[in-house]
Amino acid sequence: MTHTERVTIEGVDFLTTLHLAGPIGLLALHGGVEGGTAELAAEVATRTGATLLTFTQPEGPPTHIPSTRMTPCTPLTTFLSHTTLTISLHGHNRRSTPRTIYVGGSNRPAARILATALTDSPYTPITTLSDIPHPLRGLHPDNPVNQTRNGGVQLELPLLARTSHPTPIDPEIPPREVVDGIVAGVRTLMERERARW
Template identity: 40%
Template sequence: MAVERRVVPAGTGCMASRCGVHGRHRWCGVHSDYRLRVVRHPEAQGVSGLTMQFSDLLASDGVREECVLRGTFGFMAFHGGELEEVTDVIARVAAERAGASYYGVLQPDNLEWHIPSHRVTADQSPQLAAFLGHVDTVITVHGYGRAGFFTTLLLGGGNRRLAAHLGGLIRQHLPAYEVIDDIDLIPKDLRGLHQDNPVNVPQHAGVQLELPPRVRGASPMFWDWEGPEPSPHTQRLIDALVDCALTWRG
């Protein structure tokens, strides 16, 4: 079971107002102190108790699969929508600006099933198969929350040269954040090295980018952010991703 810690107003647990453009929560600004709420994303379970597959998720009500094929550099957010919030926005906008390909899976707020990355496989989705057959390099965008890592971005995945390239660009655009691109320093469960993980399927593999809540705009720092654009930190991250795609030479 995946665990994401989010900061919420004490006493209410609410994130009352939402951005009208991309449907993401922003902070209601009513309360002055905060606590951590643990949000547990359940493994999808069928009526028999067996773990459900990626194809079952795609067939569920309210789940939306998105795929746009452009260049051979791609961005993915297959834990998007209300599961790992804003990851699909980041991947989609970066892909549009860079002329890159994009694949996303968006879940509604009443579902939030976490399918492990190594079980997100092309044999369960024609659109995913088309995407992975088209791109040769990919960045998969994920969200995580872990005590002590609230301003830390983790760059896993099999393409370590790309991780170093992206890491340098993120440091330029977001100097207040810690960027870990040394695979040995990333927690083992967040390294993204399984051979079946979509980040490692294209010819040149890619980077699994794990984002803490703050850089996705889910922080008291942005409780009064009106939009309609993503929060300033999110915009700077997108700038770094666009630069990465446009300057990468393989």
């Protein structure tokens, strides 16, 4: 069952969409602000049976609240208590690396699995933390990606890796190669999580 709820964080109104399913969780904290991340998370969750939580801003100017300040509202608390490993999707706009996917987060083995699954895409996944810009590493303990039992992976995607359109549209359409790569990685992680049960 999918549940939607409005929440307010730091004076910003969000619409959250939560669907509880498997032990892997797909999280998009900045849907709409980082175009395509919510749609990408939803498609991957649908195809893999993963749990899903997205935050969008249906009204007002887009506001980016850093992940470490996304306070534990009810949907986020429910998501974190239900899942064992989180994959958090974000967008970066670094002009010097328009085809680089930075693969951060505290669960480094899971990060390498996802990076391997993305190697056939037109984008280059980077897992070496020293090669990932500090703000994109996703290692802070207050970042929700690291608050599930087995930590998580933060994927920082360039614009063209999260939407097939250079100008914003609603809904965004993530590129097939990226969707397929993340789906393959999540399925591998699902098998590993099930083996621990």
